[in-house]
Amino acid sequence: MSGVVGPIAMSYAALERQQKRVAHLEHLEAIAAWDEATMMSEGGGDARGEALATLRGLIHDESVKPEMGDWIAAAEAAAGELDAWQAANLREIKRTWVRATALPSSLVEATSLVESKSEQAWRRLRAENDWASFEPYMREVFAKKREVAQALSDKLGLEPYDALLDGFEPGAKSAAIAVLFERLGAFLPSFIARVVEKQKSETVVRPLGPFPTERQRRLGVELMRRLGFDFKRGRLDVSHHPFCGGVPEDVRITTRYDDADFAKAMMGVLHETGHAKYEQHLPLRWLGQPVGRARSMGVHESQSLFLEMQVSRSREFATFVAPLLAEAFPDNARRTPGAFDPANLHALATRVTPSFIRVDADEVTYPCHIILRFEIESALVRGTLDVRDVPDAWDERMQRLLGISTRGNFKNGCMQDVHWPAGLVGYFPTYTLGALLAAQLFETAAREVPHLGPSLERGELAPLDAWLSEKVWGQGSRLETDALVRQATGRPLDTAAFERHLARRYLGAASA
C-alpha cells in the first residue's frame, strides 16, 4: 500500500503491515459480532463470548506491540518522505496507540468488570423502575470513569471529560460543544412550542396495519437499492437492536419489523443505509489502515441523519416514496384512503411531540435529550454533580427543555439508555454533532449540486453521492474533523444550518 521504499521509512512500512494485521482480526470480530446479533442460535452465546474475548485480547496485544513506540518515533523522524495520506495515517496510528497504551491494564480490567456488572444490573432494575438499587452501580461506573478520565487526561493533555469524548469524537472539546448546545437549548424550547401549536390544526391520516413483514423487507431492499446501497458489498438482516456492522467491503445493516407500523423499519433502514453508504465509499486504497476509516462517531451519525432526516423526511422524498408504498401495501392503501398521499406522508414524517424516550424522539426534540445527557455526564465526570442527584437534574432539564416531567419515572428517565450503565461516557454528544453536521452538509450540497430537489423527487441520489463522496466519504480519516467540516462546508460546525433547516421544514411555507 505504501509507495515508500527508502530505508528511513521502513518503520512506517512496518506500521502499515501491523495495522493490516489488526484490521484482519477486526474484520473477524465484526463478522462474529454481526453473526451473534443476527444468526447465532441461543445456545452459542457462551462459546461465542469466550471466543470473542480471546480475539479482543489478541487485537489489543497486537495494537500495543512493544516495537510500536520505536516505529512511530522513527516514522515521525522521516515524516518528510511520507505523502499526505501516509502522514495522516501515521497521525491516526499514533493517536489510537497513545490511547491504547495510556491506561494500566489493571484499570482497564477493573473498569470492564464494573461496567459489565452494572449493565447486567441495569437490564433487571430498569424494568423494575428501581433507581435506588441501581444508584450504587452507577456510582461505581462513574467512579471508575473518573479514574480513567484522569489517567487519559494526564497522558493526552486534555480535560478529563474531553479525554473520554476524544475516544468517540477525536479532537472534540466540551467547551466548544457547550457553546453549540447552549445556543440550541435557548432556541429549541420556544421553537418546539410553536411547531406543536402549528401542528395542532393539521390533520394526518395514520395508515392502518398490519403491514406484512416480507413486504416491508422487500420495500426496504428496494429503497436501499434505489438510494445507492451496493448489494454486491453488503446485505440487510434482522436484529433486535438495528445497527450497521460488518466491514467496508461487506457492510451488514439490520432492522426489525413492526407489523403495526411500516415506518419504523423503513426509517430505520434509511438511517442505517446512510451509515452503510459512508462505509461503502471509504477510500478503497486505504482500507485496512486507520486513515481509511470513517472519521468519527459524529461524522458517521451525520451520514445516517443526512439520509434519514435531511433527505428522507423532505417533501420531495415523500413524492418519491408514495407510489412505492402504495404498491408495497395495496390493502392498507385501500383501507386508509389518502394515507399514502405525498402531503400526508410528509406530515407523518415531520410530526413533533415532546416525549420521554430519546430513541423515539423526532428530529426537533432529539437535541434536547442530548443536551440534558451532555450536561449531566460532563458534570458527573467533573465532580460538580453527584450520582444521587441525577434524577433531579434529569427532571429539571426535561421540564426546562421539553416541558414534561419524569419525576419518579426512572425507567423512562435517567435509566432509559444503556450508555451509562455500560460505561459509554462521552458518546451522547456525537448524536447531535451529527445532526448539526448533516444540516450543514445538506445546506451546502443544496447550493452546490444542481437540480437537487427534482433529483430527490425521483429518488436519484447519484449527484448527491458524488458530492458526499468527494467531500466526506472518500476522505476517510485524512482530515481531522474540524478541517473536514471546513473544506466541505466552508466554515466550522455551528447551529445555523440546523436552525434554518428546522425553521424551513417545520414553520416555513417553502419546500422543506
Place this chain on the structure above:
Amino acid sequence: MSGVVGPIAMSYAALERQQKRVAHLEHLEAIAAWDEATMMSEGGGDARGEALATLRGLIHDESVKPEMGDWIAAAEAAAGELDAWQAANLREIKRTWVRATALPSSLVEATSLVESKSEQAWRRLRAENDWASFEPYMREVFAKKREVAQALSDKLGLEPYDALLDGFEPGAKSAAIAVLFERLGAFLPSFIARVVEKQKSETVVRPLGPFPTERQRRLGVELMRRLGFDFKRGRLDVSHHPFCGGVPEDVRITTRYDDADFAKAMMGVLHETGHAKYEQHLPLRWLGQPVGRARSMGVHESQSLFLEMQVSRSREFATFVAPLLAEAFPDNARRTPGAFDPANLHALATRVTPSFIRVDADEVTYPCHIILRFEIESALVRGTLDVRDVPDAWDERMQRLLGISTRGNFKNGCMQDVHWPAGLVGYFPTYTLGALLAAQLFETAAREVPHLGPSLERGELAPLDAWLSEKVWGQGSRLETDALVRQATGRPLDTAAFERHLARRYLGAASA
C-alpha cells in the same frame, strides 16, 4: 476444566489453557468460513480471504508454541496424576502437535502454493475435459505430497501413504483398509449386477415437480426437529456445496434446493443432520479440548450415513415420511398419484445404478468409486503408478467394478473430484470406512435397542440417540478409533454388517 492441582501437572493445565485458546480461534474460523459460504456478499471475498489467512497463521503459531514440547514431556512424566479423559486429551494434544511440527514451514508453504495453483487450474480444465493440460499440475501435487508423506513418515514411523491417511483418520493403516476393500471389490460387482437385474422388473413412480423451495425448506426443518436436531444449538441455511460447519454449541448445516427434485435437498439435510447430531452430543465437559472433538473423518461419516443410509432409506422411514411429504407437496401428490406411498418412496430411495459420478452414487455402488480412488492414490504415493497412467488405471477399474467406461471422459472420470487437485490425499477411504461402520453400528443397535423398527416408523430416534450417545457421540476422542468400534460393536471394523445390510435391503424379502 482440569481437576489436577498438583505442581507436577501444571504443564498439563498449561496445555489445556493453550488448547482452549486455539479452540476460541478455531470457533471464529468456523463461523467466518460458514459466513463465507452462506451469507457473504460477493465483494467481501478478498478481504475475507486475507482475514482468514491471518487467523490461520495465528492458529498455527499458537498450535506450535515453543513451550509445548516441554509441557508435553512434563505432562507425560506426570501421567499417573491424570484421569482417563485427561490422559486421552494429552495423547490427542501430542498427536496433533507432532503432526503440526513435523514439516518444515518451507515445505508447507510450497505445497500449499502448488495445491492452490492446481485447484484453480482444475476448475477451468475440468470444464474443458482437458486432461493433457491438467496432468502437469497433478504431477506437481503428487510430487509434493510424496515429499510431505516422506517427511511425516520419518517423524511418525508410518508408511508414507499411511502418514497422509493419518491426518484424516488417525491410526488407520492402508494394509488393513486394503483387506476390507479387496473383500468389497470382490463382493460388489456381482452383487450390483443382481440388484440391477432385480430392479429392472420393479416400477417406480417419480413424483413430478416443481417443489417450491420454501416448502422444501420447511419440510427439512420439520424433519430435523423430529429427528433430534437441537435448533437451540444450530441452524439450517443454503450454500452451493452442502456441509456441516459451525461449532458444537452452534452447529450450522447447509443444503441446496432443486425445484425439480425434493429428494436431493431432503436426503442432503438428513445426511448433514447426522453429522450435526454427533457434534451436538460431543461431551460438553470437554468442548474446546482435543479429546472433546469428533473422533475422525470416518467416524463422522459413519454418523451422517447412519442417518442418511441406515435410517432414512429404510422401509420404516418411508412409512414415517410418507404423510409428511403428502402434506408438504399436496399439488405434486395429486399430479402423481402413488408417488408418496411408502412402498414407492422406499423403492425410489433404494434404486441402484452404476454411474460415473461419485457424489451422485447410491449406497451400493459408492464403495466402488472409493476403492478405485484408494488404489490409485496409494499407488501414486508409493510410486508404483505414474500420474500419466491415471486415466487408464481409472478406466480399467470402472470397467471391472461398475462395468462402465470413462475412456476419454476425463471430466466425469479422474478429473471429477476436487480432492486430488486440492491436495487432499488419504481422504477418500474415510467415506467407505464410514459406510462400513454405519452398518456395523446399526446392526448392533438393532440388537440392543428395543422396538427399533416401530420407533423408526414413528420417526422416534430418541432410543437410538441414547445408544449412539453412549457408544459414540459422548466419547469424543477419548478412545482411539479401533477401541471405539470394538466397545460399540464388540469387534473390529469389517465388511460383514455392510454386506448383510445390502443383501437384506436390496435382495432380501424381509424388512430392510
